[in-house]
Amino acid sequence: MSGRVLVGVKRVIDYAVKIRVKPDHSGVVTDGVKHSMNPFCEIAVEEAVKLKEKKLMKEVVVVSCGPQQSQETIRTALAMGADRGIHVEVSGKDYETLGPLQVSKILAALAKKEDAQLIILGKQAIDDDCNQTGQMTAALLDWPQGTFASEVSLEKDGIKVVREIDGGLETIKISTPAVLTADLRLNTPRYATLPNIMKAKKKKIANVKPADLGVDLTSRLEVLRVDEPPQRQAGMKVETVDDLVSKLKDAGKV
Amino acid sequence: MALREGSRRLKLLFRLRHLPQLSRFVSVRSVSENVSSKSSPSETADDHLIYTPEHFALKEALRKIIDQEINPYVDQWEADGIFPAHKIFKILGNAGFLGVNKPVEYGGLGLDFSYSVAMADELGNIRCGGIPMAIGVQTDMTTPALARFGSDELKKEFLLPSVMGDKVACLGVSEVGAGSDVSSIKTKAVRKGDEYVINGGKMWTTNGTQADWMCLLANTSDGPPHKNKSLICLPMNLPGVHIARKIDKMGMWSSDTAEVFFDDVHVPCKNVIGEEGMGFTYQMLQFQEERLWAVANIVTTMENIIQETIQYTRQRKIFKLPVLYHQTVHFRLAELQTEVELLRSLLYRATALYIKGNDVTKLASMAKLKGGRLARELSDSCLQYWGGMGFTSDVMVSRFYRDSRLLSIGAGADEVMLGIICKFMDTLPRK
Numbered sequence: 043m044s045g046r047v048l049v050g051v052k053r054v055i056d057y058a059v060k061i062r063v064k065p066d067h068s069g070v071v072t073d074g075v076k077h078s079m080n081p082f083c084e085i086a087v088e089e090a091v092k093l094k095e096k097k098l099m100k101e102v103v104v105v106s107c108g109p110q111q112s113q114e115t116i117r118t119a120l121a122m123g124a125d126r127g128i129h130v131e132v133s134g135k136d137y138e139t140l141g142p143l144q145v146s147k148i149l150a151a152l153a154k155k156e157d158a159q160l161i162i163l164g165k166q167a168i169d170d171d172c173n174q175t176g177q178m179t180a181a182l183l184d185w186p187q188g189t190f191a192s193e194v195s196l197e198k199d200g201i202k203v204v205r206e207i208d209g210g211l212e213t214i215k216i217s218t219p220a221v222l223t224a225d226l227r228l229n230t231p232r233y234a235t236l237p238n239i240m241k242a243k244k245k246k247i248a249n250v251k252p253a254d255l256g257v258d259l260t261s262r263l264e265v266l267r268v269d270e271p272p273q274r275q276a277g278m279k280v281e282t283v284d285d286l287v288s289k290l291k292d293a294g295k296v
Numbered sequence: 297m298a299l300r301e302g303s304r305r306l307k308l309l310f311r312l313r314h315l316p317q318l319s320r321f322v323s324v325r326s327v328s329e330n331v332s333s334k335s336s337p338s339e340t341a342d343d344h345l346i347y348t349p350e351h352f353a354l355k356e357a358l359r360k361i362i363d364q365e366i367n368p369y370v371d372q373w374e375a376d377g378i379f380p381a382h383k384i385f386k387i388l389g390n391a392g393f394l395g396v397n398k399p400v401e402y403g404g405l406g407l408d409f410s411y412s413v414a415m416a417d418e419l420g421n422i423r424c425g426g427i428p429m430a431i432g433v434q435t436d437m438t439t440p441a442l443a444r445f446g447s448d449e450l451k452k453e454f455l456l457p458s459v460m461g462d463k464v465a466c467l468g469v470s471e472v473g474a475g476s477d478v479s480s481i482k483t484k485a486v487r488k489g490d491e492y493v494i495n496g497g498k499m500w501t502t503n504g505t506q507a508d509w510m511c512l513l514a515n516t517s518d519g520p521p522h523k524n525k526s527l528i529c530l531p532m533n534l535p536g537v538h539i540a541r542k543i544d545k546m547g548m549w550s551s552d553t554a555e556v557f558f559d560d561v562h563v564p565c566k567n568v569i570g571e572e573g574m575g576f577t578y579q580m581l582q583f584q585e586e587r588l589w590a591v592a593n594i595v596t597t598m599e600n601i602i603q604e605t606i607q608y609t610r611q612r613k614i615f616k617l618p619v620l621y622h623q624t625v626h627f628r629l630a631e632l633q634t635e636v637e638l639l640r641s642l643l644y645r646a647t648a649l650y651i652k653g654n655d656v657t658k659l660a661s662m663a664k665l666k667g668g669r670l671a672r673e674l675s676d677s678c679l680q681y682w683g684g685m686g687f688t689s690d691v692m693v694s695r696f697y698r699d700s701r702l703l704s705i706g707a708g709a710d711e712v713m714l715g716i717i718c719k720f721m722d723t724l725p726r727k
Binding site: 117118121235236238239 | 352393
């Protein structure tokens with residue numbers, strides 16, 4: 043199998059940052075806050091680069107939808123070993139309302155345009171936790187999907203995917219072309235080495251507009267309000283099981 | 297979400313509820329963030345004085361290694377009095393971080409010194425002073441002369457593995473009887489056929505107990521003290537090399553510092569770096585880089601200490617108010633932050649001039665002088681605001697207090713810096 047793999051990467055607020063809700067409750071503060079590549083997207087890039095290194099795939103193309111700064115995220119993927127990047131420019135109001143539906147339409151259009159055999163995405167983004175883009179992209183393309191992948195092996199007659207599900211592990215075989223979404227244990231992303239970081243400077247990033255792909259960015263969702271979670275109430279220590287049962291009964295929980 | 301810490305977020309949000317009107321005027325960055333993810337206004341890619349997006353990419357990649365392979369183990373290594381240099385250097389070497397400004401033919405990247413500064417800057421996020429110091433010795437104290445003046449054969453044997461992280465290097469310059477006055481070192485390398493026989497000893501050898509080779513400065517002839525010394529690549533496993541002891545120090549605990557003796561050690565003459573007699577000159581050439589490196593490192597650490605002190609004093613109450621709300625505290629921290637910014641500006645200015653080919657001895661010496669002194673002032677003031685907690689081993693500020701004290705002493709004592717500056721100002725007593 044020698045084809046092209048498309049990897050989607052998302053620029054999100056860094057996982058170590060303390061999130062703050064905007065005073066007007068319209069969203070969270072993003073200005074001046076440290077951003078990085080979504081951790082699951084890193085795992086997706088690593089898997090794609092591994093496939094290329096095993097000579098199972100010929101080219102890794104990394105895609106990101108967002109404002110100018112998304113190019114940094116693409117560069118990180120290039121430093122990890124991706125061959126070239128595509129930056130789909132979405133900014134301002136469009137970017138605020140950008141969600142899985144629009145992104146999956148963009149990815150589907152790009153997959154056709156780039157003649158991709160495989161799309162690998164992170165299972166979800168750590169900012170919205172949607173876990174939808176991979177599935178929607180597969181549906182739009184009418185391709186099979188291997189989501190929550192913790193193991194991927196390309197075989198002669200398809201792709202074997204071991205999926206992490208609530209009950210344990212499920213192994214499926216799907217035909218190509220296909221969409222995969224990476225789960226935590228799929229691999230450990232490599233450190234971008236300094237030589238690769240410098241080489242990445244020379245790799246190409248193409249600029250594309252959603253309109254060029256025939257994608258309408260109008261959102262079907264409207265965010266009404268964002269609040270922080272309620273403060274966790276203090277717990278209570280009890281001495282015996284009977285105590286516990288009676289307290290639960292008093293609180294109307296049992 | 298598994299990767300977030302919800303309750304920490306909440307505590308922060310409650311603190312911020314007290315400052316609604318400030319959020320319009322105060323930069324979001326300075327109020328809200330976790331120390332480790334802080335990026336100050338001067339630290340973004342647009343309009344930065346010396347850093348390009350590649351520098352920032354370098355810092356980010358290095359930060360990942362620090363967060364995953366180094367910081368989680370620092371407390372343990374501090375307690376052990378040593379860190380696994382071969383392991384850590386190999387990880388850094390694999391990622392290309394040990395040869396940033398070394399020649400490409402020997403595994404390096406051939407980049408200019410501003411990339412070394414970016415690296416030193418990012419290493420300031422390591423939660424101790426010992427490990428950045430050990431890395432700095434490997435990259436910018438033992439190898440520059442070798443890279444510039446060493447023979448091909450010598451570079452293949454010592455430089456290449458050091459850049460790859462396969463060999464740990466240490467520097468043999470200071471002695472028990474000679475520190476600031478490098479020219480009075482006593483270690484002798486006497487020529488016998490095509491070998492040198494070395495007798496003497498070295499002190500304050502960082503990485504000394506783990507090193508594979510030493511960049512040794514020894515007297516190789518009887519001429520004038522600045523012209524009779526040579527740099528020699530000395531394998532540490534040669535018979536006659538004795539590591540007398542690992543020195544028990546006040547700080548920098550995770551860095552092993554050795555006292556080494558040489559008892560009739562035979563080393564081939566070809567192991568001399570460059571020309572015989574030029575050792576002293578070669579060593580002096582790299583001092584500018586060494587000093588700016590140390591400053592880049594300490595600036596980041598000082599900023600982190602200020603931020604941690606702010607966070608601590610914000611939640612610690614005294615007389616019903618957060619410690620931070622007492623004017624003496626936030627005013628003093630503002631003073632310290634101002635000085636850190638000034639030092640940072642000097643660092644960038646010196647680096648920018650240096651990469652253009654200028655001699656920055658005066659500015660580098662000034663920066664080193666200020667760095668050492670500011671670190672002492674800052675650690676002292678901040679520790680005071682941590683109160684009793686500051687005096688415990690549980691917090692970073694006490695480790696910083698101990699570790700940073702070395703900066704005014706090592707790599708050129710404050711007094712040596714002052715002498716250099718006076719020389720440039722032409723204020724030294726005239727002969």
